[in-house]
Amino acid sequence: MSKELVIAKNHVLFKQGDKAECVYVVRSGKIKLVKSKMGQSIVIGYFGTGEFLGEMAIITGSLTSCTAIASENTVLQVYERARFEEMLANNAGVAARIIEGLAVRLEKTTERLMEPVTLLEAENH
Numbered sequence: 073m074s075k076e077l078v079i080a081k082n083h084v085l086f087k088q089g090d091k092a093e094c095v096y097v098v099r100s101g102k103i104k105l106v107k108s109k110m111g112q113s114i115v116i117g118y119f120g121t122g123e124f125l126g127e128m129a130i131i132t133g134s135l136t137s138c139t140a141i142a143s144e145n146t147v148l149q150v151y152e153r154a155r156f157e158e159m160l161a162n163n164a165g166v167a168a169r170i171i172e173g174l175a176v177r178l179e180k181t182t183e184r185l186m187e188p189v190t191l192l193e194a195e196n197h
Contacts, residue, residue, distance in 0.1 A: 073155060074149050078146070081142055081143065081144050081146075084139060085142065086140050088107065090136045092134070094152055095130055095156045097149040098147075099148060100121055100146065101121075101147055103143065104118050105140055106138055106140075107138045107139075108139065118143065124170070131170075
């Protein structure tokens, strides 16, 4: 089963380094992901309607890699770890959507990482 969770703007859904217990699907509103390291924070991205978060830590068994904050009033569908794993195992469509979402994020991350390199190469030519 899943449950609906309504959170207010600026509510922290989870913090970087928390143990992952759930996967969240945004039904309405927007969630901001923030990564902190050595006293510096950077916004990784925003997740809106239909997008999911929390799945990477569940899949890898690691701690959450970012802090998730509601950037506006938000409604989420919440799936506990066991239910999410069951859905992945028994529903190829859900698994494909998760894989597609992860692939898109990896592609965007790679593009963002290459931006400074491209700027440096342009300056050196």
